[in-house]
Amino acid sequence: MVNPRLLRIDDNPWARLRALLDGAPPRTNLPHVLMSLGEPQHDPPPIMARLIAESAKLWNRYPPMQGTPAYRTACAEWLTRRYRLPAGLVTGERNVLSLNGTKEGLFLAAAMAVPQEKRGKEPAVLMPNPYYLVYNGAAQMAGAEPVFLDATARTGFLPDLDAIPDAVLARTALFYLCSPANPQGAIASLDYLKQAIRLARAHDFVLALDECYCEVYDKEAPPGALEACAALGGDLTNVLVFHSLSKRSSAAGLRCGFVAGDAKLIELLNTLRSYGGAQVPLPIQEAATALWRDEAHVDENRALYRRKFDVAERVLKGRFGFYRPPGGFLLWLDVGDGEEAARTLWREAAVRTLPGAYIARTNARGENPGQRYIRIALVHDDATIEAGLTRLAQVLA
Numbered sequence: 001m002v003n004p005r006l007l008r009i010d011d012n013p014w015a016r017l018r019a020l021l022d023g024a025p026p027r028t029n030l031p032h033v034l035m036s037l038g039e040p041q042h043d044p045p046p047i048m049a050r051l052i053a054e055s056a057k058l059w060n061r062y063p064p065m066q067g068t069p070a071y072r073t074a075c076a077e078w079l080t081r082r083y084r085l086p087a088g089l090v091t092g093e094r095n096v097l098s099l100n101g102t103k104e105g106l107f108l109a110a111a112m113a114v115p116q117e118k119r120g121k122e123p124a125v126l127m128p129n130p131y132y133l134v135y136n137g138a139a140q141m142a143g144a145e146p147v148f149l150d151a152t153a154r155t156g157f158l159p160d161l162d163a164i165p166d167a168v169l170a171r172t173a174l175f176y177l178c179s180p181a182n183p184q185g186a187i188a189s190l191d192y193l194k195q196a197i198r199l200a201r202a203h204d205f206v207l208a209l210d211e212c213y214c215e216v217y218d219k220e221a222p223p224g225a226l227e228a229c230a231a232l233g234g235d236l237t238n239v240l241v242f243h244s245l246s247k248r249s250s251a252a253g254l255r256c257g258f259v260a261g262d263a264k265l266i267e268l269l270n271t272l273r274s275y276g277g278a279q280v281p282l283p284i285q286e287a288a289t290a291l292w293r294d295e296a297h298v299d300e301n302r303a304l305y306r307r308k309f310d311v312a313e314r315v316l317k318g319r320f321g322f323y324r325p326p327g328g329f330l331l332w333l334d335v336g337d338g339e340e341a342a343r344t345l346w347r348e349a350a351v352r353t354l355p356g357a358y359i360a361r362t363n364a365r366g367e368n369p370g371q372r373y374i375r376i377a378l379v380h381d382d383a384t385i386e387a388g389l390t391r392l393a394q395v396l397a
């Protein structure tokens with residue numbers, strides 16, 4: 001009666017986490033510290049609420065599906081500044097579409113990119129392992145085989161592009177990559193991105209770069225896929241990048257982002273969105289236009305995250321395989337058995353974390369690359385982080 005593809009998707013980590021922890025509540029009266037969910041906790045810049053209020057007269061209007069010219073131009077100009085792109089390489093009109101956050105666009109990318117067959121074979125959608133659950137859900141609903149590429153300490157926490165078999169590349173319709181990576185914080189170098197783009201063109205698949213963490217970094221600003229396109233001569237063919245204000249402006253509730261890249265793919269996504277997407281409301285686009293034009297609040301935001309990592313480094317350095325991730329706001333700690341550690345931490349210390357195995361797949365060798373890990377979101381104030389991590393270090397010692 002219903003679509004069997006939907007019934008096969010059973011990898012929601014939050015459902016598994018509730019099943020693991022909710023039957024065994026904390027045995028301590030300590031305040032709960034919820035470090036499982038990567039939800040930004042900083043206040044969004046005040047200009048956001050002010051501009052939404054000032055644009056209240058626009059709530060009655062249907063917004064344009066592709067975004068307002070002002071919004072798309074602000075996104076294109078931000079990309080051009082942020083990635084030092086040649087003037088005119090990306091324009092709002094040709095190369096940008098508004099999105100309700102990256103999640104929606106990442107999902108629709110599979111519906112757009114996956115054919116029924118690729119070179120007579122079942123189409124594949126490649127993704128890193130561990131992965132963001134939308135990549136898998138999108139691949140499955142589009143009728144493709146999700147192919148999980150291990151991203152471990154050995155491979156620099158990114159998929160090893162040289163290790164993908166030619167037979168898989170030949171039937172690949174779409175490749176999701178995430179940089180900075182959730183959960184490991186690894187940043188793809190410009191050379192890595194160029195290699196991924198060359199593969200996409202050689203095998204004619206869509207490369208979807210999830211860059212939603214790109215403004216939260218420690219030292220160097222992460223390079224982007226459009227920057228790699230520029231370095232390869234300025235052609236955007238086969239490449240899409242996904243951006244959002246959720247992390248950049250601590251505005252996850254605004255539900256506002258964009259996709260940019262290959263003009264032909266942008267046009268197809270716009271057609272698809274006109275059936276199955278939702279426009280971004282005009283007052284939100286007014287506020288978001290101003291946010292993409294402002295860097296001061298982003299610098300402040302980044303400085304606050306650096307302080308959180310200073311706290312984490314002080315408490316955890318030398319233990320649990322701690323490393324200071326170059327990007328993002330997550331810690332990926334090697335605790336031996338992630339599920340056991342998450343259960344113990346909740347029970348004994350009221351600290352909620354996510355077992356790495358819940359966001360990764362067991363590979364052909366029977367290994368789950370997340371098995372030994374827990375994921376911790378460093379999103380709270382410094383004192384809460386210090387309390388949570390100190391309890392973690394004591395309980396798991």
Ligand SMILES: Cc1ncc(COP(=O)(O)O)c(C=O)c1O
Binds near residue numbers: 038103243246
């Ligand atoms: C890797 C990754 N991609 C995309 C998203 C979706 O973010 P949004 O839709 O808020 O832009 C998230 C959310 O946490 C994420 O972790």
